[in-house]
Amino acid sequence: MTGAIAIGLAAGIVAGLLGVGGGVLFVPALVLLLGLDQHQAEATSLLAIVPVAILGTYRNDRYGNVRRADALTLGVLSLAGAAGGVALANALSGTVLRYSFAALMVIVAVQLTHRTLASSAQASVDTEDG
């Protein structure tokens, strides 16, 4: 339980710092630390994401970064897809879903590493130019 709280805190820090990481950390934490199965962990992660996204939106909106009309359009147009995704998840076995999720984590890790190395390479170019 203490571990889950610590992971929740860490997931929030990473989300605030890097702009990724809510669900992609919640799901493994719920499986590995709290013993939920993959379906329960994904469902529970979705609920845990909501307050985090609300807080993040509120903070960003103060800086005028949220394009409200587009966000609302995206949100409303995503509902059919979301229902389909949930139905698909529930049609798959826990094992298939868990392996797919592991693959997703690897992709996010690679993407993040690539982005980080690319941006620090850019930063060093900028420094050399300056």
Place this chain on the structure above:
Amino acid sequence: MQVAAEQTRHRSLKLMAIGTLAGLFSGLFGVGGGSVIVPLLVLWLGYDERAATATSLAAIVFIAGFAAAVQGLYGNVHLLDAALVGVPALAGVLIGSWLAQRLQARSIALLFAAVLLASAAELVVR
């Protein structure tokens, strides 16, 4: 006039495609869908990264909220466990965005990537 209407239609179609993809992704994996929304807003609609991240977060409120409700109908949502990770995460977001102004995120990004790889391995061998 006609050109403007055409552009608006294209824009709506792009938003619809992004929304549908993000919804599917979110519902299937139990994540927000930001890793789909952010790059597509940048690539297709010319958003800068900050506006893309902020707009994506706002859309995620709807996407994750609705997907969680549907999962609730399947009886998969564990309320107490959601609070156990979700509430500390709120404090984490405040700390994280405070830190973001003050430190180089590079080593944390790489550490996070390593944590993801280790957790992925653990999910597979489990």
